[in-house]
Amino acid sequence: MKKRITIIGSGFSALAAASYLAKSGHDVHVYEKNDSVGGRARQLKIDGFTFDMGPSWYWMPDVFDRFFADFGKKTTDYYELIKLSPAYRVYFGVDEFIAIADNLPEIEATFEKIEKGSGAVLHAFMMEAQSNYNIAIKDLVYRPGVSPLELVTVETAKKVGEFFSNISRDVRKKFKNEQLIQILEFPVLFLGAKPSDTPSFYSFMNYADFGLGTWHPKTGMFDVVKAMKSLAEELGVVFHVNSNIEKIIVENKTAKAIVVNGERIESDLVLSGADYHHTETLLDQEYRAYSEKYWNSRVFAPSSLLFYVGFDRKIDNMSHHALFFDTDFYQHAKDIYDEPRWPDEPLFYANFPSVTDLSAAPEGMESAFFLVPLAPGINDTEALREEYFEKIMNRFEAVTKQNVKKNIIFKKSFCKNDFVSEYNSYKGNAYGMANTLLQTAFLRPKLKSKKVRNLYFTGQLTVPGPGVPPALISGKLVSDLINKQFLQE
Helix, strand or coil, rough: CCCEEECCCCCCCHHHHHHHHCCCCCCCEEEEECCCCCCCCEEECCEEEEEEECCCCCCCCHHHHHHHCCCCCCCHHCCCCCCCCCCEEEEEEEEEEEEEECHHHHHHHHHHCCCCCCCHHHHHHHHHHHHHHHHHCCHHCCCCCCCHHHCHHHHHCCHHHHHEHHHHHHHHHCCCCCCHHHHHHHHHHHHCCCHHHHHHHHHHHHHHHHHHHEECCCCCHHHHHHHHHHHHHHHEEEEEEECEEEEEEEEEEEEEEEEECCCEECCCEEECCCCCHHHCCCCHHHCCCHHHHHHHHHCCCCEEEEEEECCCCCCCCCCCEEEEEECHHHHHHHHHHHCCCCCCCCCCCEEEEHHHHHHHHHCCCCEEEEEEEEECCCCCCHHHHHHHHHHHHHHHHHCCCCHHHEEEEEEEEHHHHHHHHHHHEEEEEEECCCCCCCHHHHHCCCCCCCECEEEEEEECCCCCCCCHHHHHHHHHHHHHHHHHHHHCC
């Protein structure tokens, strides 16, 4: 039976859910508070420069393929992918970097060169990581997080020890070289938690990195947003931008309508792809499933300080993605997770899309963004932003041995306060809730409201977790739950 479904927000999970629900025959309307769809994956275009404002790593291409295949489509129907070679570089000091190749045999050879015997060890580690990937990404993450029993399978039973050990311990057992250890630990650190707090099972992130490679949609991650919007519209989804949701109306413990820019809009079901905590503030107190105390006790993935920068020249000898680990990796992790503060010597990430995509900057110029992971909820001022821009640019110049500050012709910053104001993000987090053992699967906030009938949630604060591929999966999971409910009525 056709239902009118209202979706709040238009990030990846909301876009995915919209398409699945429209495919099932429902009348789907998406309301986005900003002037373009995509949520955090917006695009900034200015003075001939183009920047992805949010996600910039295209990992797990199989998840995107699986999403489009559900609609009889292929990713290539909408955008072109380029496999990056090298995938990225990691800088440890002046003229000291490790380039991660676009295939596993070359990465193993790189490891072997740095630490004798580590090539074979890496190979064995990656076979295990691949096995975890196949269990997690091809099976477990497509379960709705309703019951602990979802995690109990023949395959997971064999790996139960990996839920109680951690990435850091496992990697250190196998490798001695600190630089190699950091390369293996960074995917979980940047995406959600300290390696020492992340279950070993999450080594599947290493397989996503080394085994499947790093890709780039031809003109940026916004290509994926445009593709998903186009697919949704083909299926009949209607989008409304500049539409701020002020309230979710509940009558008889059932979500009945939303208030958008002062107007009541009736609905048979409300699905929020916006920040989970923020969505619950749109409900009267009695209908909120999670208290402020609950949210405050959760471990959140980092916020970020971002700079979008245009240079009037090409940057010498630079890869598309570059990580700067020329300072204390573990101190920065402490500054995010243990004792939240602005790090004295921050790690940072630099992204140069114009290395791959010439349309990202005017001819002979370079577009870049720089990212410093920060503790969520941190104090954010213009003065601090400027101080840290100086810090990272001085380091960038020193490590790459070139003077580039004088070539900056455009700069825009984005930090915790902007995550709050632009995306209603709890404590300004950038990636949702961390993947710790006590925040895995059924221990995360639920897709279905426990207190309000016909109110559902999707996205990074619920199942399966942070990152773009999990967001697509979250959209599928919630649409399956919704359809199941409608079939039972």
